[in-house]
Amino acid sequence: xxxxxxxxxxxxxxxxxxxxxxxxxxxxxxxxxxxxxxxxxxxxxxxxxxxxxxxxxxxxxxxxxxxxxxxxxxxxxxxxxxxxxxxxxxxxxxxxxxxxxxxxxxxxxxxxx
Numbered sequence: 001x002x003x004x005x006x007x008x009x010x011x012x013x014x015x016x017x018x019x020x021x022x023x024x025x026x027x028x029x030x031x032x033x034x035x036x037x038x039x040x041x042x043x044x045x046x047x048x049x050x051x052x053x054x055x056x057x058x059x060x061x062x063x064x065x066x067x068x069x070x071x072x073x074x075x076x077x078x079x080x081x082x083x084x085x086x087x088x089x090x091x092x093x094x095x096x097x098x099x100x101x102x103x104x105x106x107x108x109x110x111x112x113x
Contacts, residue, residue, distance in 0.1 A: 002026050017044030033105045045092035052105040054083045061097030066090045
């Protein structure tokens, strides 16, 4: 089994609380662009800006993901959703949250056909 990496967010991202977060990275491909594992967080709120595509399946808890225009999506255990590359907003953990994540970090230079 993967070993947990525990960390706290940088102060510049935090909006409320100081949630301890844990990450169990189960797989990373040879390019480092594709990864999957489990993430969990204590209660808190922080800014997010996605450079990756992320599929999430919530296993526990309740979170509110709000975009830059203020549109909020409440997600809870059992929900599946995608956060697209370029998404900017906030993530608020209302009840301690645990999710399965699948991330694809696109090439910074788009390829032309």
